[in-house]
Amino acid sequence: MSGNGKKAPKGVRLSHVSKIYQNPKTGKDFYAVHDVDLDIEPGSFVTLLGPSGCGKTTTLRMIAGFESPDEGEIYLGGQPINQLTPNKRDTAMVFQSYALFPHYNVFDNVAYGLKLRKLGREEIREKVTNILRLVELSDMEQRMTNQLSGGQQQRVALARALVVEPGVLLFDEPLSNLDAKLRVQMRTEIRRIQQALGITAIYVTHDQSEAMAISDNIILMKDGVIAQMGSPTEIYYHPNSEFVADFIGECNFLPCTVTGRKWEDIEATVYGYPVLVRSEETYTGGEAEIVLRPEAIEIADQGLLPCRVELSCFMGSYQNYHVRVGESLVKIADNCPIGRKTYQVGDMAAISFRSECAHLLKIQKEDKAVISEK
């Protein structure tokens, strides 16, 4: 592989793919994955994101071939692969538990796939050496895997998957066993290597910040269906549902009544006070919700919506407020608060926001229990 991917990366397409499982308690069938339809560009980095039980890992395992779809067809590089066993698919997976072979040393772990491909001894040595250099483990070749730290094991797992030059690289929550700092470091590393090799990667995680930091595109799943697909900014600023808005970061929801349009903005009232929200949708009136990120809200003596402070807490990089606007609780992250007025519990104040920082949502009946389960 020598760092510049001789093989062209492959695209992946799922066409109306479903997987049915039986609930072990009730014995009833249910869709673990339902009618998932997606197209992943060759060379792109796509994340399947969602709470546990949303079907993201099942989807990944269907691509790898460990599970068989009950409906639909999966294509790899344009070829249907439903009938292929995992060992015949041009995929390589990095597992959550790393799944290193404990009876082999680092070199033999990485060389495993190459030996199966009956490559010559010299070629294997060259490829393994190169890939170990890429993941910065050159001096660890002879170590047994349990002599490595978690981060190093992770790199071996990555090297072992990369060295066979798969058409698509699959990641199943690969960083969840690492501590927070290492997680951030490794995700940058994975992204760097993926871009350097130009390889297609599908990455499963339940951590939204990881997904945002690493992906070209995020596919957010819930209860087996795709809730929203798009780039990280699209999903963050233009969520299509309360669930997406809430899952992808802290979020406030304010009920509003749409009253009209003014240039690019929609005019609405919140608890009787007029506000402007940037939206291309053609609302003509009625009930809706305004989605506001905590960092997009300013708190001051004067503003758009009067409020009462219920919690004020210094967090270091920001001052955290919970304020009451009408009946709604609004969380505010007042960044870099030093030198500005700090409000105390019980103070009266007002909040305001720029129209382009707000997003308008149609009212949906959502299952709150599921939303809160992050």
Added chain:
Amino acid sequence: MAQGQGAALDRKKLMADPIMMTTIVLLIAFLTLFILYPLAILLVDSMYGAKGFSFDTFVRIFQLKNFRTAITNTLAVGFVVGILSTLIGLLFAYVEVYVRMRKAVGGLFKVVSMLPVVSPPFVLSLSMIMLFGRAGLITRFALGIYDNNIYGYWGIVVVQTLTFFPVCYMMLKGLLKNIDPSMEEAARDMGASRWKVFTTVTLPLLLPGLGNAFLVTFIESIADFANPMIIGGSYDTLATTIYLQITGAMDKEGAAAMAVVLLCITLGMFAVQKYYLERKTAATLSGKASRVRMLIEDRSVTIPLTILCSLAAIFVILMYLCVPIGALFPTWGYKFTPLTFKWFEQVFTRYRGLQAFRDSFVLSLIAAPITALLSMIISYLVVKRKFRGKGFIEAVSILAMAVPGTVLGVGYIRGFANGLFHTGILSGLYGTGAILVIVFIVRSLPTGTRSGISALRQIDKSIEESAYDMGADSLKVFTSVTLPLIKDSFLSGLVTAFVRSITAISAIILLVTPSYLLITVQINEFAEKGAYSIACAFATILILITYGSVVLMNFIIKHFGTSRKVREVEST
């Protein structure tokens, strides 16, 4: 919703894997032919006669007084043995896990837990007779009692309890270790005395486990053939009655029906144990101990418990020691000096010992690797793969655990003596060494499979998946990843199968033909005849062989096993 496509694809993927397919088909055929079929034929034979289907045979055997007595005898023995073994096992387990004791005492415990594994099943009966019988070393020569009758109910109970309690001890030890000490500390902290903690926390947590141990011993006791045979005297249990029905009364249909009755009893208990108690045990004691338990150092507790257990342990060890020593006396119960090797010489010069050891050794040596490999393959399929028929494979190989050897023996006689379903097909198998090997395999398969399953469960499924994902086929995954990782378990399965085979008797005694001399059968014969010295000489050599193979296994595991690498690494 149609799961059809997914299932169809799974099937296709399986078909694309010819090695897997062949293995599964062969396995199912083997299990059906050698476990299910012999049991099924018993049922058929006892119900289907010349007059078509009828319960006549059952009616007939239930009218036999000795059969009815045998049932009550068996249950009476099993019940008491179950309770006694569980209690003694609990005492040993508790002392080992909870009480600080000297290293030497721990050593004694280890020996006690090891002895029943390496010795033939009826050794204790021999020593019981030699120590406490009419000419017993203790009864006659130490206490001057000349008419002590140990044959019968109490003889069987004592011998079986001593044989089976180490099993309970090992089972309960594992469970006690899993109790989180902080639960007990919490109770102590709230003011409970040590006894109160034991009765209100430890015991309730352990209760399903105790039930489990009780039933396991109960089943073992009911299935035991050799001890009642040797020390039972006229007190017949089901296993011996069935044996006599075949060899004495030549009533094969009756024996088949009796075997069905015995099988129903053990299967019923096994079902309770497996599906109710084991699950309950797992539910209450699934957690791992969060930290090391503070051992009881209070001398008023440690001293009496240590002494009690040490005495019991020493007694058991002496019972076993009695066998080799007995073989050295010129005439047991009459002339004790000078010690002599004449019995050992006679084993080889007069009693064709060489042939007996060769036959037993060779047959067991053939059976052991096959058993070990089969049980590993079964465990692999059960734990790691999903396919249709998996439930069948798991159920049948575990079910074999509940089948008493005598029942299996009768099943084989009925099933293979005249060929499959009495048609003559495969009748060539009967009377050969091959069928003995198969019986050895079937008898050891359940234990091997059980330990294989627990070994494999500890291996993260994704390790094999990743090999599969890299491009390895099933065979390659099994040989390059699975097998190396469970090498230790494979090896110990191999030795266990060997030891179990070479010490087996219950099924074998019904199937062996004069062309094969087996050690256990020889020992049984000599013990029956009252030739204890020669029986002891045979048994001593047998124990040396089995003990030697266990030592060899431990040596190999220590120096060449998988865990060695891991251990080395941990110490660096």
